[in-house]
Amino acid sequence: MTTEVTPTELQAFTEEWLDWHRAQEARLADPHGFLAITGLHWLDDRPQRFPDAPGAWRTGRDGVVVTLDDGEELVVQGTPVRGEHRFGVLPERGGVDAVWGDAVIEVAKRGGHDIVRPRHPDAPLRAAFTGTPAYAPHPRWAVPGRYLPFDEPRPTTVGAAVEGLEHVYDAPGRIEFELEGRRLSLTAFPGRGPGRLMVLFTDATSGVTTYAANRALAVDAPAADGTVVLDFNRAANLPCAYTDLATCPLPPTENRLPVAIETGQKIPRERGGS
Structure with a gap:
């Protein structure tokens, strides 16, 4: 050919391609991009705690619920939440990002399953990324x-x-x-x-x-x-x-x-x- x-x-x-390639790399290595993910947690109806996210998480017919301990807080769509927070039923390939300090806790549905996927800027994979x-x-x-x-x-x-x-x-x-x-x-x-x-x-x-x-x-x-x-x-x-x-x-x-x-x-x- x-x-x-x-x-x-x-x-x-080549210059146009380089602009595209740099943009791809920037999205990937964003402080809360995919290289910042520290865990992929699958939810069910049993409350579960994870080392890289606050609270106890569960899901069911009414969607995802987190129960935060005293002193714990998430910011969801700009609003601080404490205690129990209901994310509701999420659409397939949809989700919500909840802010926790300098981290983002992704709450999403993939393949019919609800997941929690924390993203921390200091994740080792992101820190070591060289392109x-x-x-x-x-x-x-x-x-x-x-x-x-x-x-x-x-x-x-x-x-x-x-x-x-x-x-x-x-x-x-x-x-x-x-x-x-x-x-x-x-x-x-x-x-x-x-x-x-x-x-x-x-x-x-x-x-x-x-x-x-x-x-x-x-x-x-x-x-x-x-x-x-x-x-x-x-x-x-x-x-x-x-x-x-x-x-x-x-x-x-x-x-x-x-x-x-x-x-x-x-x-x-x-x-x-x-």
């Missing part, structure tokens, strides 16, 4: 494609980084494209923002130079004729590439590409990458 570009065009393309390795970007990996919407969104169940957990997405359509002379397609999930899409995939580099379980690619809203660009230079690691305390979805079976996508982010150093 070749794409002729001038040195000036390559420099401009994510990546391939050098090149315009040849920005591939044109065509989005084909389904007649109706298709509920699509995929596995998760946590064994036994499942995620369900309403897939709105698929994207067809050509790479290395092969006609390929990817099932798309809803992305962040109106009309935007997200694809999860693996390829022949997965487990070799890129993270084995998944990479994610954000896709801008398709044009009126369905055309899109799959810029694989921006294939990003999900949090599970760095930490076992993430519940990331895995790609659907049909998104296992039989070609090597030698661009985008590589295996993190935290997982033995270089």
Whole structure:
């Protein structure tokens, strides 16, 4: 696969990619980002205490409840709370961040289960983070494609980084494209923002130079004729590439590409990458 570009065009393309890459790294290493997570706690109807969060936590038909000890306080949506606080029933892939000193206690629902996931700025993983390795970007990996919407969104169940957990997405359509002379397609999930899409995939580099379980690619809203660009230079690691305390979805079976996508982010150093 070749794409002729001038040195000036390559420099401009690389600078845009670097802006994207730095933004990815900044979100990841935020004081309360995924590298700051210190525990993944699964709730049930028994009150449980955790070493990295205040209070006793439980869940049931009426949602998540925490009972704070005397002298303990959380700030929820700007309001200090003490004693018993009810978070209510959380939506799937939704959650609430409760502030505790310099930490944030994430209360969320993933795969139908309520969880508590504390985030502490001094977490060892965040403190040791030195950045994510990546391939050098090149315009040849920005591939044109065509989005084909389904007649109706298709509920699509995929596995998760946590064994036994499942995620369900309403897939709105698929994207067809050509790479290395092969006609390929990817099932798309809803992305962040109106009309935007997200694809999860693996390829022949997965487990070799890129993270084995998944990479994610954000896709801008398709044009009126369905055309899109799959810029694989921006294939990003999900949090599970760095930490076992993430519940990331895995790609659907049909998104296992039989070609090597030698661009985008590589295996993190935290997982033995270089």
